Amino acid sequence: MPEGMPESLPYPEASLGDLLAGSAHRHADRLALRDGELILTYAELYDRACRVAAGLRERGVRHGDTVALHQPNSAWFTVTYYGVLLAGAVVTPVNPALPPKSLRDQLQEAGAVAVFTHPATRAALDEAEVPGVRLTVLVPPTDAAPAPPGTDPDTGAGADSGGTRLEDLLAAEPLAPVAVSGDDLAHLSFTGGTTGRSKAVRVLHRNVVANVLQMACWRGAARPVVDAGGRVHLEPVPEARTPYTIEIGASTGVALAPMFHAMGLVSQSVSMATGTSVVLAGRFEPRRFVRLVEEHRVTMLPGSPSLFHALLALPGIEDADLTSVRIVNSGAAPIDAHALHRLGELFPRACIVEGYGLTEATMALTTHPMLREGPVPTGSVGAPLFDTDIEIRELGCGPVLPAGRTGEVWARGPQITDGYQGHRDLTDEQYRDGWLRTGDLGRLDEDGWLFLVGRAKDMLIYKGYNVYPTPLEDLLHEHPAVEGASVIGAPHAEAGEIPVAYVVTRPGHPSGPELAARLMEFVAARVAPYQRVREIHFIDALPVSAAGKILKTELRQRHA
Template sequence: MKRYVPEGMPESLTYPEGPLGAVLAGSARRYPDRIALRDGELTVTYSELYVSSLRIAQALRERGVRRGETVALHQPNSAWFTVTYFGVLLAGAVVTPVNPALPPLALRDQLEEAAAVAVFTHPSTRAALDKADVAGLRLTVLVPASDAAPAPADADLSGTPLEELLKTDPGAPEGVSGDDVAHLSFTGGTTGRSKAVRVLHRNLVANVLQMGSWRGAARPVSDEPGYIHLEHIPEAQTPHTLAIGESTAVALAPMFHAMGLVSQSVSVATGLTVVIAGRFDPRKFVRLVAEHGVNTLPGSPALFHSLLALPGIEDADLSSVKLVNSGAAPIDTNALKQLHGLFPNACIVEGYGLTEATMGLTTHPLLRDNPVPLGSVGAPLFDTDLEIRELGCGPVVPTGGTGEVWARGPQIADGYEGHPDLTAEQFQNGWLRTGDIGRFDEDGWLYLIGRAKDMLIYKGYNVYPGPLEELLHQHPAVASASVIGAPHAAAGEIPVAYVVARPGQVAGAELAAELTEFVGGRVAPYQRIREIHFIEALPVSAAGKILKTELRQRHTASAPQD
C-alpha cells in the first residue's frame, strides 16, 4: 500500500522540544506587528497577544494558581478566548475547555472532574457557572463582551475583570516540559458521558507542527530554546499553500472543541490573521469572507449544508478563499461537489481526527485537482501510522478490508484523566484504538464508514450507517440524513433513517417510499433501509457531529409499547 507525502516535503518532521508557548513566542518574534486576532473593531497583534498572555500568566500565579493546576475556559468564541488560553498555558497551568452551552449540573460535573481551581467566564455564561456551584474554584475571571460574543442585557458581571489581570507586569513563561499536561479536553460525548483526555504539551506541539507544516509547506525550526517557528519549503508550495505570515482565516469551529482549540495554535504557527466569526450566521459569514479577503476557512458538514442552502449564495464573492477544510464528521460527496462550485479558487479538503489524537490524524493534499477519491478523508499526517484491524482487537486486515482504525504517532494523547481501566482499553502499546470503522485503498487513502458503536447487525450481517447516509445525500430531495440501528424482534436490528427534506419537498409517505427504493436499488438486500422518518433538523453537537444517541432515544420513545 502506498503512502502519500506532499511533493517536496520530508517524510518525517523534526519536532523541537518545548511547550506550546514556544510556538506563540516564535510567531511574536517573527510577526510582532501583524494582526493575529480580529474581533469586530478589536484587533490584537502577535506582540500584543504574547505580552497579554504573559500578563495573564503572571496574574494567575500571583493569585495562587500553581503549575499543573487546572483552569477552565467557560466562554464563547472571541479574541479573549485565545488570549486567556495562552495565558493559562504560559502560567504552567492546564487548560480545560468546556462547552459554554452546558447546563449547570453538567458544567459542575466537568469542572469538578477536571479539578478546576480557576475559570475564565463571560457575561453570557456567568449565570450558569453561578448555578453550577462548583466545588474547589478559587478564582473567577470575567472576560469582556465583544462583537463575536456580545453580552445579554441582564448579564451578571460579578467576578474579577480580565482588565485587572491585564494590568499585571508580564513575567517569564513558567518552565514546563513536553511531558506536562496542556489540556484536559473532554470528548464529544456523542455516544455517552464525556471523558477528560490528557493532552501533553509534546502531543499538542507535534500536532500543531504537523498540520502547520502540511498546510504551509513548511518545516519546524527552533533557533534557540523557547522559540519555535515554521519555515517555508519553496519547492513544496502549491497555489493553495497558506503563505506563512501573510494569510487570513476565519474562525468558525467552537474553540472548546478539539478542532477549534488546536486550530488556534495552527493559526499562530502559520502567522495567520484570524477573523473571529462568533455564532454562525451564513450572511455574516459571507460578508466577513469578502470584507477581509479570507484565504482559508474551516467548517463542519452541518455548517456547510447551511451555507449551501442560503438563498443567493451563488452570487457571493468567495474568490479570495483558496483552502476550505471540512472536519468534525465525514461530509457527503454531493455537498463536496457543491462546495467546489461555491469556492471557485479553493482546494476543498477533508480531515479526520479525534480528541484522543489531540486533533488531527489525516488530511488531503493541497491540490485543487485533488487525487483523493470522493469519500476519502485523505492520508496520514507526517509520522502518523494507521492500521485497520479486525473488530475486537483482532489482527490487521488486508488492504481494502473493513475494520477498526488504530493510530500511532506523536500526537496520540496520554489517556483519560482518572480512568485507568478505560485508558488501558483504548491506548495499547503506543496505539490508539479509535472506535471508528474504516478501510484503506491500494493508494493509501483512508475511508471512514462509521463508528464501531453505530454498526448494527441485521440477521447476522454487519450494516454500517455511513454508506447508507451517503446514498441518501445523493438524492435531490434530501438536505441531510442520519441512519441508526433500531431493535427488532425478528432481525435483531434494522436500519432506520432520519431525514431532513429540502425546502419545497413534501415529507410524507410518497417521498419515504421513493427514498427507500432509491437506496434499496444500490445496496445488498440486508443493507436496505427499513424505516424512514422525517425530521425538521438533526440533533447536532456544538462541533457539528450528529447526536445519534438522541435519535435512538427519540426512536425508542416513539416506538409502540407492548
C-alpha cells in the same frame, strides 16, 4: 505525504508558548486576531497572554494547576488560553452551554482551581457552585461574544459585583513564562460524549506541539525551526508549495469551530504557528458569515458538514464574492460526496479538503493534500499525517486486516494522547502499546487512503450482516430532495436490527409516504439487499453537537 516534503518532521522540545513566542517575534506587527473593534497584533497577543500568566501567578495559580475556560469564542478566549499555558497551568475548555450540574461535574473531574467566564455564562457558573474553584475571572463581551440583552457586562447575568475582571490580570507586569516540559499536561479536554459520558483526555504539551506542527507544516509546506532564543517558527519549503498552500504570515482565516472542542482549540494554534490573521466569527449565522468572508477577503474557511449544508442552502449564496478563499476545510464529522462537489462549485478557486481525527489524538490523524485536482479518491478522509501510522484491525482487538477490508481504525503517532484522567480502566482499553483504538470503522485502500464507514457503536447487524451507516447516508444525500440524513440501527424481532433513516428535506420537497418510498427505492437500487433502508422518518432538523456532529443517541431515543 505532500510532494517535496520530508517523510518525518523534527519535533522540538518546546511548549505551545514557544510557538506563540516564535510567531510574535517573526510576525510582530501582523494582525493576529480581529474581533469587531478589538484588534491584536501578534506582539500584542503575546504581551496580553504574558500579562494574564503573571496575573494568575500573583493570585496563586501554580504550575500544574487546572484552569477552566468557560466562555464563548472570542479574541479573549485565545488570549486567556495562552495565558494559562504560559503560567505553567493546564487548560480545561468546557462547553459554555453546559447546564450547571454538568458544568460542576466536569470542573470537579478536571480539578479546576480557577475559571475564566463571560457575562453570558457567569450565571450558570455561579449556580454550579463548584468546590475547589478559588478564582473566577470575567472576560469582557466582544463583537463575537456579546453580553446577553439587559446584562451588566461588568458582572455577568445573575452575578453580584464580586470576582476578578480580566482587566485586573492584564494590569500585571509580564513575567518570563514558566518553564514546562513536553511531558507536562497542556489540556484536559473532554470528549464530545456523543456515544456515552464525556471523559477528560490528558493532552500533553508534546502532543499538542506535534499535532500543530503536523498540520501547519502539511498545510503550509513548511518545516519547524528553533531560533537561538528557543522560539519556534516555520520555514517555508518552496518546492512543496501548491497554489492552495497556506502562505506563512500572509493568510487570513476565520474562527468558527467551538474553541472548547478539539478542532477549534488546536486549530487556533495552527493559525498562530502559520502567522495567519484570524477573524472571530462568533455564533454562526449564514448571511453574516458570508459578509465576513467577503469583507476580510478570507483565504481559509473551516467548518463542519452541518455548517456547509446550511451555507449551501442559503438563498443567493451563488452571488457572493468568495473568490478570495483558497482552502475549504471540513472536519468534526464525515461529509457526503454530494456536498463536497457542490462546495467545489461554490468556491471555484479553492481546494476542498477533509480530515479525520478525535480528541484522543489531540485533533488530527489524516488530511487531504493541498490540491484541487489531486489523487484523493472520492469518499476518502485523506492520508496519515507525518509520523502517523494507521491500521485497520478486526473488531474486538483482532489482527490487522489487508487493504480493502473494513474493520476498526487504530492509530499511532506523536499526537496520541496520554489517556483518560482518572480512568485507568478506560485508558487500558483504548490505549495499547502506543496505539489508540479509535472506535471508528474504516478501510485503507492499496495506496493508503483512509475511508470511514461509521462508529463501531453505530454499526448494525441485519440478519447476521454488518451494515454501516455512512455509505447509506452518502447515498441519501445524493437525492435532490434530501438536505440532511442520518441512519441508525433499530431493534427488530426477526432481523435483529434494521437500518432506519432520519431525513431533513430541502425546500420545495414535501415529506410524506410517497417521498419515503422513493428514497427507499433510490437507496435499494444502489446497495445489496441486506443494506436497504427499511424505514424513513422525516425531521425538521438533525440533532447536532456544538461541534457539528450528529447526535445519534438522541435519534435512537426518539425512535424508541
